[in-house]
Amino acid sequence: xxxxxxxxxxxxxxxxxxxxxxxxxxxxxxxxxxxxxxxxxxxxxxxxxxxxxxxxxxxxxxxxxxxxxxxxxxxxxxxxxxxxxxxxxxxxxxxxxxxxxxxxxxxxxxxxxxxxxxxxxxxxxxxxxxxxxxxxxxxxxxxxxxxxxxxxxxxxxxxxxxxxxxxxxxxxxxxxxxxxxxxxxxxxxxx
Amino acid sequence: xxxxxxxxxxxxxxxxxxxxxxxxxxxxxxxxxxxxxxxxxxxxxxxxxxxxxxxxxxxxxxxxxxxxxxxxxxxxxxxxxxxxxxxxxxxxxxxxxxxxxxxxxxxxxxxxxxxxxxxxxxxxxxxxxxxxxxxxxxxxxxxxxxxxxxxxxxxxxxxxxxxxxxxxxxxxxxxxxxxxxxxxxxxxxxxxxxxxxxxxxxxxxxxxxxxxxxxxxxxxxxxxxxxxxxxxxxxxxxxxxxxxxxxxxxxxxxxxxxxxxxxxxxxxxxxxxxxxxxxxxxxxxxxxxxxxxxxxxxxxxxxxxxxxxxxxxxxxxxxxxxxxxxxxxxxxxxxxxxxxxxxxxxxxxxxxxxxxxxxxxxxxxxxxxxxxxxxxxxxxxxxxxxxxxxxxxxxxxxxxxxxxxxxxxxxxxxxxxxxxxxxxxxxxxxxxxxxxxxxxxxxxxxxxxxxxxxxxxxxxxxxxxxxxxxxxxxxxxxxxxxxxxxxxxxxxxxxxxxxxxxxxxxxxxxxxxxxxxxxxxxxxxxxxxxxxxxxxxxxxxxxxxxxxxxxxxxxxxxxxxxxxxxxxxxxxxxxxxxxxxxxxxxx
Numbered sequence: 001x002x003x004x005x006x007x008x009x010x011x012x013x014x015x016x017x018x019x020x021x022x023x024x025x026x027x028x029x030x031x032x033x034x035x036x037x038x039x040x041x042x043x044x045x046x047x048x049x050x051x052x053x054x055x056x057x058x059x060x061x062x063x064x065x066x067x068x069x070x071x072x073x074x075x076x077x078x079x080x081x082x083x084x085x086x087x088x089x090x091x092x093x094x095x096x097x098x099x100x101x102x103x104x105x106x107x108x109x110x111x112x113x114x115x116x117x118x119x120x121x122x123x124x125x126x127x128x129x130x131x132x133x134x135x136x137x138x139x140x141x142x143x144x145x146x147x148x149x150x151x152x153x154x155x156x157x158x159x160x161x162x163x164x165x166x167x168x169x170x171x172x173x174x175x176x177x178x179x180x181x182x183x184x185x186x187x188x189x190x191x
Numbered sequence: 192x193x194x195x196x197x198x199x200x201x202x203x204x205x206x207x208x209x210x211x212x213x214x215x216x217x218x219x220x221x222x223x224x225x226x227x228x229x230x231x232x233x234x235x236x237x238x239x240x241x242x243x244x245x246x247x248x249x250x251x252x253x254x255x256x257x258x259x260x261x262x263x264x265x266x267x268x269x270x271x272x273x274x275x276x277x278x279x280x281x282x283x284x285x286x287x288x289x290x291x292x293x294x295x296x297x298x299x300x301x302x303x304x305x306x307x308x309x310x311x312x313x314x315x316x317x318x319x320x321x322x323x324x325x326x327x328x329x330x331x332x333x334x335x336x337x338x339x340x341x342x343x344x345x346x347x348x349x350x351x352x353x354x355x356x357x358x359x360x361x362x363x364x365x366x367x368x369x370x371x372x373x374x375x376x377x378x379x380x381x382x383x384x385x386x387x388x389x390x391x392x393x394x395x396x397x398x399x400x401x402x403x404x405x406x407x408x409x410x411x412x413x414x415x416x417x418x419x420x421x422x423x424x425x426x427x428x429x430x431x432x433x434x435x436x437x438x439x440x441x442x443x444x445x446x447x448x449x450x451x452x453x454x455x456x457x458x459x460x461x462x463x464x465x466x467x468x469x470x471x472x473x474x475x476x477x478x479x480x481x482x483x484x485x486x487x488x489x490x491x492x493x494x495x496x497x498x499x500x501x502x503x504x505x506x507x508x509x510x511x512x513x514x515x516x517x518x519x520x521x522x523x524x525x526x527x528x529x530x531x532x533x534x535x536x537x538x539x540x541x542x543x544x545x546x547x548x549x550x551x552x553x554x555x556x557x558x559x560x561x562x563x564x565x566x567x568x569x570x571x572x573x574x575x576x577x578x579x580x581x582x583x584x585x586x587x588x589x590x591x592x593x594x595x596x597x598x599x600x601x602x603x604x605x606x607x608x609x610x611x612x613x614x615x616x617x618x619x620x621x622x623x624x625x626x627x628x629x630x631x632x633x634x635x636x637x638x639x640x641x642x643x644x645x646x647x648x649x650x651x652x653x654x655x656x657x658x659x660x661x662x663x664x665x666x667x668x669x670x671x672x673x674x675x676x677x678x679x680x681x682x683x684x685x686x687x688x689x690x691x692x693x694x695x696x697x698x699x700x701x702x703x704x705x706x707x708x709x710x711x712x713x714x715x716x717x718x719x720x721x722x723x724x725x726x727x728x729x730x731x732x733x734x735x736x737x738x739x740x741x742x743x744x745x746x747x748x749x750x751x752x753x754x755x756x757x758x759x760x761x762x763x764x765x766x767x768x769x770x771x772x773x774x775x776x777x778x
Contacts (some may be wrong), residue, residue, distance in 0.1 A: 183303075
């Protein structure tokens, strides 16, 4: 074999430099990814550190809706359903005063349970219209949610006897006292 | 040699460096793999991405299904106050309409998030049995009800052209279509003609007397809009819920209203949001009416039903002694007769029928003499009081001349808002009588703003006014133990200005309240007394009482026809979880 060729074959310096370069690049990439994921670039940017937080506020929101949909002893409707039945369709923005009383009571609970903890929320009511297509209206609106917002929902069945105030929500069962189902969507995010 | 040695060292150094680098790369690879694996496990366990969401959805779907099946079952009971095979068919249809519509909408709710959720009702077991409601204060089922826009209004006041025959119209609607007719229960005791010595009666709400509705005087939309304005209704307006109607029944009802002379007035509710009413009762079946005795010369009751065209059966002594007075045959019995002359076995049959659940109406001398006749056959410990209610039949004859000269035609009936206003003893013997009075009571509905029925005008023509045997008023026994504690005083004997007639007619130096219109439960039945010769003489406001009693009778029976076992299957699939469950909902 030609001595020069043999030397080249035995010389693994190039391979070593390549591996060093690759290792360095990988380390730099991992470092950047780790830094980016480990801490949010802005308070409203989704990041790995938010996953547990999102999980927590999702659980809180879900629990809150379940508790609000509980019918107390001696009552006909839950606080959530009372508010939905009395609500006329008005969108309440920010921290404006809400009405009637049942909606005010509901808002107070949300504010105490969520805002005090630094969690913003929107409450949107989705329903099916006369054409059996989905429509939705915001009941409580606190702004555009961030990237790391979570959504929890609760389904509330409305009956004819409830005499719902929001006349734009139609009776989808004229032959029975079943009226419609409202999908109450609560969007939550960290401020 | 030296070069060769250096080259060898250099080569060994390079190999070592290569091994270190390779090791380092393997370490990074392992670390990366572990981080990825860890992330995978973490992500899978986060509620947002894992099975927790599916579990919550399935739990909610299942609980909503159980709740709505129960709701549909409870709702069907509204239609089940009287047994009828057509009602049973309606109940089945209604139940399935409800569950099908709920199932369809709930499926669409889940479909918006890409989830398939289906509800299938596999099998429903309906169980039926007729039971008597437990009789407490009132003998009818009072309930709130929501009436959607386009419901039909049958006025019972100045808006109605044919008030008395409107009852026959309602009767025919229930009989022919099995559609329940709702009576709005209002307070017939208005603020006018109130005696100053009864200040509690002034607190009557305008809204309890008048019902404000926006209505169309043309009830059929295809005939075009008529005069759509806000109207006030009083006197126990009837309403047909538009949800119970269809094109066929609408046509039938309209045509039937035209068969009367004058035609029955029907308005159409024109309120987009509908109207929720707190106090209604539904006539869901027609009562079977019996009148005793069959001698029409002694019994003016036939006049009421002739005026209203309501069918009834005349019973004679033989019919009752033969055992024909049963709840299966008759739910209402009206008596205008002196019961002191009646065979004790007939009285016993009447007492037993009433205790079983019959609604007994006695008027004139029948009301005065009934309790004494009952006491002769019913003196058991279960009813410690006297007779059905505790009427003191001996206290009606010593009327002071000053009173008879003031009201020679006899007293008016003044409806009372609450029995409690008469509880101040003495002179009323029983404090704490039941408290609904005439308010929201189906048997006292009237649009007469004075809250009064006129005197029995014909009485003055038949003999000396206020003759005791004519029974123009009565008093209760002046002893707590002798009076049915659930007695409800609906109307007292009044002067034309509405003030109550009170005087001492038994010489005990205590003035007695003189009453005309009372009611009380008796076991499962109900007894209604009306002093005075004939309702017809008091005007149509009073005559309506004979029809209002229907509600006491048809609301007595409860057909417990309900879906007792409902077998359903729910299926759920969202890409993360596939779930199917077949289970039995026992009501």
